[in-house]
Amino acid sequence: MKKILFTLLAGSFLASAAMAQVTGLKPTLPGGNIPAQPFLFSVNTLTGNSAYWAVNASSNYAQRSAGAFGYDGADQQIAVKGYLGNRFTLYANADLGFANNGGVASAQQAEIIRDFVGGKQAYGLRFGVGLGANRDFLSVGALFSRITASFESPRWRMGGNLRLEKAFAGNRDGIDLVTSFGFQHRLAGPVFAGFEIMGQDLEGFWEADEAEGGAKLLIGPSINVAPQNSRFSFSVSGGPVFYATHSTAALSGAIRDIGNVAAQNGYTLRAMVSFNLRRY
Template identity: 65%
Template sequence: MKKNLFIVLITLMTGTSTFAQTQTINKLMAPIGSATQPFLFSVNTFTAEAPFLSVSSSGNLAERTSGAFGYDGVDQQLALKGYLGNRFTLYANADLGFSRTGSVNSAQQAEVIRDVVGGKNFYGARFGVGLGANRDFSNTAAMFSRVTAAFEAPKWRIGGNLKFEKAFGKYRDGIDLITSAGYQHKIAGAFFAGIEAVGEDLEGFWEADEAEGGAKLLVGPSLNYAPLYSKFSFSLCGGPVFYATHSTAFSSEAIRDVGTTGTQNGYSIRAMVAFNLH
């Protein structure tokens, strides 16, 4: 009898310990394998549960339009992104643009975003507000504010941004409006696929002389792969650029994700590899 009772107690203790360890592992493993930047045209925030610190390298190829911090040609970007604590996320990047004419220019941008709703747990909804500054390829400085929204689940994710930018240039708009949204669903393992859409200079719908050439839209497939146990993650997105309106003003070299010039539709393709330093 005593022997049987001892066996039962040992079994219960072992089972309890295993269950506790499993719960701890599951809690810790939940964010692992998730991308530090799942969408290429929307900036996401980090959380206390997944306090990433990452560096990323991305390239953009565009025709009859401009890529991120770029123009018609090839753009190379290096970015640093990290969790600062208290629901703050830092995002900074620098770009080199190689035009089709052979010239090379640079641009820089930095911003800090704070989640005002959510932001403590990796899964679930969160909303953030941020401030930042940049210098584009034409050496024009700008200040901007960004509103972020995201919902993370084990099998799907959605995210988007609303960006208001004030450029300090003589021939620039008073305020530029840029929107982006993306959705991805788990296909297999750590592979997600979905769609992204970007709308830029949307004031072109009601301003005939919009300074950046008019309202532009991009819609295309979005892919992300963040292997479990790996510090690397990979993203790819691209698609056609539709010029929804055409401005009567000459376009500038403002920092835009999908373009600022041209009178024809074009395309933009972007790929990124990120490494988590945390």
């Protein structure tokens, strides 16, 4: 309970700090800016007139949903996101987890995504495909492909991902399937609110021995604040984790947003602060 209160207090402090920053950025929303990463469980692409480079710092607390980034304990992640030009987006992160039992583990991941539809303007439809690689908590390497789709307007936004991953270990699945979707509507000024949904290891619906414990689902609220004239933006999301199927496979160290143990239902709560490195 103390860890939960600490995480919430830390998130509130960071949000207050974000609201207080004034650096003269050009406003792009009524009362706010376009954030580099509005959703926590879906990766979006950048454009030439949205954030060029940003550093994201996120903190996660979870129970009964072990594994990154739904670590069963406290989890910290640092990510770098940048626009490479010609509709290419780079996204890389490093994750450090502090388990409830005292253990510490780390994982790294990097990918490049290119928009093939849209991607030249911040508003409108965008559709992209990307490739990436990671090293998980058990030092197993993997390659993955991410399909992204999003639509943004001054008053509302939505985005989703479909991810296919191949881990290079004999005890892992042939292909892992992860999908996500988020929607947010502007409430007032720079404040957007909505929901996020994630379906993880969906191959568990047809594979009884799915390597990450079975298919898992998450649905919960999502809030993003990107104040006008500020390089900071703040996001928070989370909710209950439902284990839709169960497998008999042992726990793997695969990188997963909402955990990889199908023992019982749990929850995860995640907060993130993003700092734009470059002015518009």
